[in-house]
Amino acid sequence: VLLIQLQPDRGPLHRQIYAELRERVLDGRLAPGERLPSTRLLANLLSVGRNTVLEAFEMLLAEGYLVARQGSGTYVTDSLPDASPWHGAEPPPLGPSPPLGLSAWAERALSSRAYRPALPPPEAQLTVHFRNGLLPEAPFPWPIWERLARLRLGYPRGADFQYGQPLGLPELREAIATYVRRARGVRCTAQQVMVTSGSQGVLDFTTRTLVNAGQAVALEDPGYPGASRAFAAGGARLVPVPVDEHGLQPEALPPEARLLYLTPSHQYPTGGVLPIARRLAVLEWARRTGAWVLEDDYDSEYRYAGRPLAAMQGLAPERVIYGGTLSKALLPGFRLGFLIAPPELTEVLAEIRYAVDRQPPSLDQQLAADFLREGHFDRHLRRMRLIHAERRRVLLEALARHLPGWSWRDSGAGLHLYVRLPDEVREVEVIQRAAAIGIGLYGASQYYLQPEQAPPGLVLGYAHLTPDLIQQQVARLAAALAAPASAHERRASAALPDPGTDPALRSG
């Protein structure tokens, strides 16, 4: 049993001895309680130095495969340690798994991948992305977050890390309610607040709770792909409602729908701010048809000019579900958002959450609550508004100077800009030519439910780029687009598929 075949090409000898002995313990060739020969004898047997065997024994002792008894030697343990049989090394290759037999939900969620912007070619070597949703990490007040974390993790900790409330930590719900009442005119108490995993959590829980497969969900077109994905995964029939420069057009609302999703403060992606008359028309439609309204107030913190309109929820708190996120005010990786609903609905959400993820993580909630309550959130936002307003100004100036054929409406808000390309320009071609010089651009057509009928456009995320970089890259882009296409590019462009029809451009 102990004649171990050592091989020069299989790593250090003590590791080989360790692994071989461990395997023998695990498969029972070395029985529980069995005494091992002395290290000296084993070293002779294997023709290695005694230290090599000692090292292997020490590892096995430390991990509990062997036990040493004073004065009487080394034995195989009676109780095997609870370790994975391959001990963290590369696991053995898996055999074939049974047929997946995906659920209808999973099938629908997979098909909903179609709702994503047209992307740069996957093979492109991009050095800069005008990608929406990215935020700069440097200005985040990390030292404050770190201090708050130390306070929360230090002693005494209390019972804060046991199971908590499914709707979220009460102090965070209170802080959120206070904030949205003050900053957004939302009418709610803390009891109506549910802490979620970002806006996506709001969309997911709303769909699960209120929408049956086959029911109509009306949504802005173009609109937020994250919303289309959640509704499509739930089996909803997506009913597009067209959008103009002011946002959703209420006269085009369908005769009935279970739910309407919209972004009234800053239409995503086109940027319109829904005027009050339209808000009232939407709510009138909802009352008439009995539809729920889901208001996604995703970036309302960032309004650089003019007074923001309060949230729609304040006009009809009994019918509007308000979705908010900290993805833009903090960073998207924090995965914190919130849903505010009438109390009857929040009570249901509290129950059904036990079946989903039970509750949000405690520490994240504690830190967010402290951050909001102690005023760091407001200070951080004031700073970020200045930073983003400057970036936006620089972007608009650079575009006006270098790309006069492109057009946009400045909503004076948000962290992205929707630009219309001239009608004769092909969106995929612009994306491709930008990718050729390392610039990532993202097409707007895929935000439409029927991309092939969309006008050519781009959604430019700039929040994570410094003003200098924005200036520089817009100038480079303009120069590249102005240069006559090379013969190679012309050939490549002629072969370009349309983003509306080519699945490879939607994924990747």
Ligand SMILES: Cc1ncc(COP(=O)(O)O)c(C=O)c1O
């Ligand atoms: C319309 C809209 N809603 C929500 C979000 C944020 O989603 P989450 O909170 O899930 O990160 C975004 C991000 O770009 C968005 O554009």
